[in-house]
Amino acid sequence: MADCGVSLVLDRIDDLLTNEAKYVRYEEVVQAQAELRRIQCFLIDADADIIQDGSRAIKEFVDIMRDIAYDLENVVETFVCKVKSSRRRRSGSILNILPRFSLILNERIALHQLQSEIETFKKKISSLTSSLQTLGIKAITLEGEGSSSGDELRRSHSPVVEEDFVGLTRNVDDLVEKLVTGDKNLRVVSIVGMGGVGKTTLAQKVYQHTDVQRYFDCFAWVRVSDYDRPKKYYKDVLAEILIKLISSEREQKQIVNVGEDLVYRLQDLQRWKKCLVILDDVWTTDLLDGLRPAFPNTRTRTKILITTRREDVAFYMDPHGLIYHHELLSQAESRELLQKKTFPDSEVPKIFVVPFMKMLETSRGLPLAIIVLGGILSRKETLREWNMLANFPIYSEIKARKLYHLWMAEGIISDKDAVGSETMIDVAERYLGELAQRCLVQVLVKKHSRTRRFKSCQLHDLMRELCLEKATEENFLQVIDNFSREDYSSTRKIRRLAIYYDDEIQTHLLLRKKIARHVRSVLYFPRSSWSYWNKRLDFSDLKLLRILELEGFDFVEEDIPKAIGKLALLRYLSLRDCRIKKLPSSIGSLRCLLILDLRVRHVDSMYMPNVLREMENLRHLYLPTFTTGLNNLQLDGLSKLETLVNFDCSIFDVKDLFKLRNLRLLKATLSGNATAIKDLVEGITPENRLLSLSLGIHDCSFCSEEDLTLLRKLLGCSQLYKLEISGQISALPEDRHFCQNLTKLTLCLSKLEDDPMPIVEKLSLRKLTLSVDAFLGKEMVCSAGGFSSAR
Secondary structure: OOOHHHHHHHHHHHHHHHHOHHHHOOHHHHHHHHHHHHHHHHHHHHHHHHHHHOOHHHHHHHHHHHHHHHHHHHHHHHHHHHHHHHHHHHHHOOOOHHHHHHHHHHHHHHHHHHHHHHHHHHHHHHHHHHHHHHHOOOOEEOOEOOEOOOOEEOOOOOOOOOOOOOOOHHHHHHHHHHHHOOOOOOOEEEEEOOOOOOHHHHHHHHHHOHHHHHHOOEEEEEEHHHHOOOHHHHHHHHHHHHHHHOOOHHHHHHHHHOOOOHHHHHHHHHHHOOEEEEEEEEOOOHHHHHHHHHOOOOOOOOEEEEEEOOHHHHHHHOOOOEEEEOOOOOHHHHHHHHHHHHOOOOOOOHHHHHHHHHHHHHHOOOHHHHHHHHHHHOOOOOHHHHHHHHOOOOOOOEEHHHHHHHHHHHOOOOHHHOOOOOOHHHHHHHHHHHHHHOOOOEEEEOOOOOOOOEEEEEOOHHHHHHHHHHHHHOOOOEEEOOOOHHHHOOOOOOOEEEEEEOOOOOOOHHHOHHHHOOOOEEEEEEOOOOOOEOOOOOOOOOOOOOEEEEOOEEEOOOOOOHHHHHOOOOOEEEOOOOEEOEOOHHHHHOOOOOEEEOOOEOOOOOEOOOOHHHOOOOOEEEOOOOOOOOOOOOOOOOOOOOEEEEEEOOOOOHHHHHHOOOOOEEEEEEEOOHHHHHHHHHHOOOOOOOOEEEEEEEOOOEOOHHHHHHHHHHHOOOOEEEEEEEOOEOOOOOHHHOOOOOOEEEEEOOOEOOOOHHHHOOOOOOEEEEOOOOEOOOOOOOOOOOOHHHO
16 A cells, blocks of 8 residues: 555554653654654545556655655654653763753754754645645545544545456356345355455456446445454444445535535435445454444345355354355466466467476466466566476575564554553464465464464565566665676665675775665675675764665674664674674663674684673674673663573573573573573562473583472473483482473483383473483383374
């Protein structure tokens, strides 16, 4: 949708107004928020016109409005950062009158600049929206109970019918017969199928059928997915349905401008008219609760046609309705559709037959995939281009946690999306689950996890192509495979970059100020695991950067520039697999940082300044796996921290962990320090929010009765899901001492003399590793009923 980017920006500013109230409660910021809602109101209606006639002028308008929204967000967030920094310095140190006056003056200058820029934006928006009359677009608002002046409705549009309708004529006739001459008691017909299978296209054909048009008196087509928001928006949907069912412009305006009892009007209308209501792309049941009263079971001849990906949604609307499962195309139908999209006026040329058939197999009978593929192929003119396209990349996994982190950094999810005690990670996993349920992505579940959390996800080849095409069209993302001029010759603002590099790169794209000053996200991907970028980086023009991933960089000869600390808006920083000798102390200035990944490659030594505690908003911290050069680091200032990976008691004080009141996931290493183990066990109390604990214990022995008592207490921690012990154990504790959540157990150098199997086979393990000298006896025996939980 055209307003998607603006919605994200609005959510971000809403969060700022909520979470940073004492810094942003300026009239100018509230004005900025109001202007964004105004933009969103126009874009929703403009989006309908793009779908309707594909007007270039409307598309250009949408592009400009989206850019204004992003720029407005940049201005507001930059202002908030300046004010927070100024007040922190004023309150955090003893300043004499002159420096304190200077900080106050700087804040006033920042406010004046904000006022000036917002006025400029308002003039731009007014000029653009006033020109919309020539394009036939105007924003319609619904006022009344449960709505605000910002609630928007679309103008009435007829659905666009897919021209190349292949293999479904019989299905159309069958559905038309059910609606027109079938069972009189049948109220709801639902078309159910996976995304891209052609549900909407089938519904469009039914809607346009002459028998349907002749039988019903009035019609309403509503794309419900546009309203999949909180329940209070059901009135918007009811109003849109009523507006489309009545023909009088005067009555339509009365509904919009005055507001009426929508349920009563709809019920009354159905008593004397036969109505067909199409609810397209229904994703959830939330809105259906609000719609039901308007469509009573008796005294009406109304029929409702639903398209949805979920059978439970169809059943929820009417348990006695007809559910029609829309299936994939056959091989012959798939070929016919692909040929129409690729060569509309001719047969497939012989030279292209082989790659044509090869790519036809990848579509798997999915109409959307075939249509996207046909559009791509129609622009390829040579056999070489076809063969390159037919060698689609193999499915690559996207790590779920990394995806969640990127969503957080982009502002796609926030704290306000949480339900109950959910964290943002929980919200992200819920969203990914919904995408999988709707067949947009494929998910892989962690094999050895009792919680069955998602490990990674994948995109179908053609879905990936569709996403990239849409991202390019909306200027959401630019992918760069090399550094030739054509990659960045566009005059449009580039906001997100994905850059693939290798050892032969000689120049650096971001040296160009024209590009760098608008960039919000930069992700680098090495072409091989041994590729390193060892050119000097320049961060001076990346002032709006939110996401920076420098995977595989070599900072041994050239240190990370101190200027990285000036990226005031940065929320995500990953240095994973980089080679680093020294981290600049300036990274402590990254106060907006939510995710920091320091899982770098091992070098002889690495200096890390004690500045982590200053990153007050940090939620997820991944530390290096080695300790050389890391000393006396403190974490006590990280009150919002939820994830801590590679915590080592030789660097940190275990007691600091219990100052992290929001910690949910902890992966720690405890080496040769029984006191640290004791402190950890005693510190885990019901007051802690810790849910998952992974421990690696090295160079420790559990031989005395005191040691074994400590081990039993550790094994009883309900949060413990993974345990590695490297050290002698005189006797393995009985199975009753092990917590049920422990699913991974590794024993090394345990020197057990008694067979451990009678104990471990009764546990809830999904993975057991017995390494070097774990068992010194002669025989281990697994019983027939052992390890039942792993089956």
